[in-house]
Amino acid sequence: MPVAKGSTIDPGRTRAAILDAATPVLYERGLDGIGVAELCTRLGVSKETLYRHFGTKDGLVRAVLEARSDRVTRALADAVAAAGPDPADQLTAVFDAFQRTFDEPEFRGCALLNAAAQHHVEPVRALTARHMDRYLDTLVGIAERAGAVDPALLGRQLLMLVEGATVVATHHGPTGAGDHALRAARTLLAAAS
């Protein structure tokens, strides 16, 4: 049956729906862990539609990763903004937000880091690098507001704690990872100003 009986034909919506549906599947199975055929079955679209919208499997992958990076980065910035003016509170907001993702049953590590390890080709690695730059911007901002002597250094150290907590939560268990990293971050913050 071509075209679902009650479905609305709207290319924009179709594209967005594919993106939303493909994101968790590619995250769970890995970029190469699922073929285009099975992926289309799961998404409820035909291969022709997928290829018309994204051209290539890699095109879909890039779109998914970009959207994910945008969403996560925005969520983190929002959490920081909602935490008030105190840099210590902002740090708490950051690591609380990460702990919430660590505790999700589907958590499998940072999607961007996983993607870079899987397709270690330039286009994907560039997205991961940009993702990390965005994190770094947020963290350096906190360091600056805290009056750190070397905000760039403290920001990078905080980035290491964020990424380290993610890795440890992925491979050594999520319990307490956010809190342990937060306590370390507070110590660094207190010592840097």
Add this chain to the structure above:
Amino acid sequence: MPVAKGSTIDPGRTRAAILDAATPVLYERGLDGIGVAELCTRLGVSKETLYRHFGTKDGLVRAVLEARSDRVTRALADAVAAAGPDPADQLTAVFDAFQRTFDEPEFRGCALLNAAAQHHVEPVRALTARHMDRYLDTLVGIAERAGAVDPALLGRQLLMLVEGATVVATHHGPTGAGDHALRAARTLLAAAS
């Protein structure tokens, strides 16, 4: 031509040679980034020999990862042991050792983390988890010798710095990563005793 003209026929040596030669190739290309046929060409062995020794591509992968984890873990423990009794010096030895690997031109991140992200199936993930436990043992040891109030906590925080430094060095550039992480680690060490 079967059997190289001057080669020694010694199954043990052949197996070890395959392991040694396959390790950098699988690291550089990714576990799924190279097929068995090309891999065998690079290693200079026939597919039959490879399959006789390792049974499966996954068997080879597991053997490579185990050997790599053993080697890296031992090198880290040796570096710590050679640093003398001062926990601060031992920390320096740890992060200096990591910085040296970050600076290698072939550096592509932690091989075990990459593997877990690529083949995210249980056998490989278990190896990565064990690898991380080994790191943790070494770091908790340093925390204990430093007289930390909660050595398990400090050890886990140091693990986050180690893994975070690795991730940042991989995706944001190796320059100074080890040193920045070391300074953070020293701060934590000083504050924890």
Add this chain to the structure above:
DNA sequence: AGTGGATCGAACCGATCGGTACCATCTAAG
């Protein structure tokens, strides 16, 4: 009413994959 575009389902394509089989040839040991 009718036209054009979006979609589905399925068949199909060439390439590549992991893995197996076979045989000629060489080494190692008796």
Add this chain to the structure above:
DNA sequence: CTTAGATGGTACCGATCGGTTCGATCCACT
């Protein structure tokens, strides 16, 4: 010298992969 086992090279197998094509069908717009 002989024999058993290890190896290289090559061809081969079935499965799967990303991607293309085609026709039938349905929606959206005029």
